[in-house]
Amino acid sequence: MSTGAAEFESLLRQALAPVEPPADLVVRLERTLVSLTELAQDELDSWELSAMRDPRNWVRPAAAAVVGVSAGTALVALRVRGRHRSRRQQSSGLLDLVGQTVRDAADEAGRILRRG
Amino acid sequence: MLEQQPRDKTELDARFAELYRTHLRDVYSYSYYRVGNHHDAEDLTEQTFLQAYRHFERALRESNGRPLRPWLIRIAHNLAANFYRDRSRKREAAIEDAGMVSAPHTTESLVEGREELATILAAVQELPDDRREALIMRFALGMDNREIARALGRSDGATKVLLHRAIRQLEGMVSDTSGSIREG
Numbered sequence: 001m002s003t004g005a006a007e008f009e010s011l012l013r014q015a016l017a018p019v020e021p022p023a024d025l026v027v028r029l030e031r032t033l034v035s036l037t038e039l040a041q042d043e044l045d046s047w048e049l050s051a052m053r054d055p056r057n058w059v060r061p062a063a064a065a066v067v068g069v070s071a072g073t074a075l076v077a078l079r080v081r082g083r084h085r086s087r088r089q090q091s092s093g094l095l096d097l098v099g100q101t102v103r104d105a106a107d108e109a110g111r112i113l114r115r116g
Numbered sequence: 117m118l119e120q121q122p123r124d125k126t127e128l129d130a131r132f133a134e135l136y137r138t139h140l141r142d143v144y145s146y147s148y149y150r151v152g153n154h155h156d157a158e159d160l161t162e163q164t165f166l167q168a169y170r171h172f173e174r175a176l177r178e179s180n181g182r183p184l185r186p187w188l189i190r191i192a193h194n195l196a197a198n199f200y201r202d203r204s205r206k207r208e209a210a211i212e213d214a215g216m217v218s219a220p221h222t223t224e225s226l227v228e229g230r231e232e233l234a235t236i237l238a239a240v241q242e243l244p245d246d247r248r249e250a251l252i253m254r255f256a257l258g259m260d261n262r263e264i265a266r267a268l269g270r271s272d273g274a275t276k277v278l279l280h281r282a283i284r285q286l287e288g289m290v291s292d293t294s295g296s297i298r299e300g
Contacts, residue, residue, distance in 0.1 A: 005287075008283070008290075011232060011233060011236055012240075012283070013255045014233055015233040015236040015255075016237070016251065017256070018141055018257070019141070019144055019145040019148045019149070019157075019256070020141060021140055021141060021161065025144070025158045025161065029136075029140070033136065036169060
């Protein structure tokens with residue numbers, strides 16, 4: 001390799017230096033991964049009838065019941081929860097939001113089951 | 117050397133945790149240079165590990181003991197492609213703050229104020245996708261030809277040629293830009 005080429009590659013290596021992930025991503029991601037295997041069971045174990053009064057709590061146990069105790073369940077909850085904000089912006093009222101959330105959970109569970 | 121398959125779920129999870137710890141920075145670096153901003157890079161990194169977790173057992177089984185980094189980066193690569201397709205986004209013209217690459221947790225100490233590196237970084241973003249990716253894998257992640265070949269689904273020979281052409285093209289682009297600046 002010529003000196004010029006080596007020098008250019010050295011500059012390229014500096015320009016494309018590895019990027020450290022932000023600390024909050026590390027914390028969030030580790031929490032998510034740790035919960036993956038436990039979330040579905042927790043959703044069902046901690047289920048209390050009183051929570052049913054608040055429609056915002058419907059989706060997670062519903063998703064857990066549909067998919068069962070698996071990593072897939074955690075993904076359902078994560079993805080459905082992740083889309084909560086956009087559903088809230090799109091919905092015209094609380095009932096509409098609940099309807100959209102339940103449909104979203106069912107769709108996500110179906111997708112994961114189909115991928116199996 | 118063939119690694120033993122995990123005996124149970126606990127061991128499988130432990131192996132995944134090790135993969136995560138070892139390659140989080142790789143996945144994040146790849147994502148960042150691919151999408152050009154930290155917000156989307158975080159999303160992409162998170163999705164990559166979630167998807168990797170789902171398919172980890174099979175990947176271990178099929179890897180025959182080979183390193184899993186190319187498999188992980190390939191997941192990020194596919195997700196990044198979907199990211200642009202689904203959101204109908206164009207690739208950002210340059211890395212966030214390309215003028216100085218002022219990301220708070222990255223390379224600013226190296227790059228800040230160094231016009232030459234900023235020019236190179238901006239030129240990397242203008243390369244065709246496959247060349248840009250090969251360069252990111254080689255220089256940001258330190259992957260060798262074989263690993264890059266596996267991540268991109270190409271032969272070792274084709275990858276070597278791809279890298280060579282990417283570097284030469286980039287060198288030409290940087291040289292042109294520097295020439296224009298001098299003339300301007």
